[in-house]
Amino acid sequence: DIQMTQSPSSLSAFVGDRITITCRASQSIGTYLNWYHQKAGKAPQLLIYGASNLQSGVPSRFSGSGSGTDFTLTISTLQPEDFATYYCQQGYSTPKTFGQGTKVVIK
């Protein structure tokens, strides 16, 4: 199985901050990398697919980059509704696997 490791596991930030979350795959996955966020008690929602493609309806403050084994998710200007847990997921091989999550909390 491909292991996905996110860092940090949690971070605290102010509204308006720029934040970056990283995701590392245990082997090369090309750009088969997707990002989701999950608010408390809700289902995850797709933000980015194919490492850098913004899902329809997702605000442009979200962006993704990377290829191979190292990927990043950036939120340019953190909004109150962005405080959530973020997960990366590889779509390269079965079983599909997720990172352990990064919880973004209000400072």
Added chain:
Amino acid sequence: QVQLQESGPGLVKPSGTLSLTCTVSGGSISSNNWWTWVRQPPGKGLEWIGKVYHSGGTNYNPSLKSRVTMSIDKSKNQFSLNLSSVTAADTAVYYCTRVASVSGNYEMDYWGQGALVTVSS
């Protein structure tokens, strides 16, 4: 707008079988999409269980393969999950999802609201 809704018992006895159904509305289950199940134990991360296609083709997580069966009912626009020989470790919120077909990145673009299943006697 595609919507997915999980249904099934919220409590299953140890050694029993967990059975859930996902009803798809606003779209056809016979479309060019995989349909999947993902679970999340309380306070933990996400685990992919497997996928099913409208042809009946399936692919399961090897860690669960011996206990999992997925099926599809095109007449009802539903797909189902059966997980046998459950233990407390199978207690989780179970999500059904749709895999977007276009990009090939296996991104899950629609999710159900989730169904909490507790394994307990």
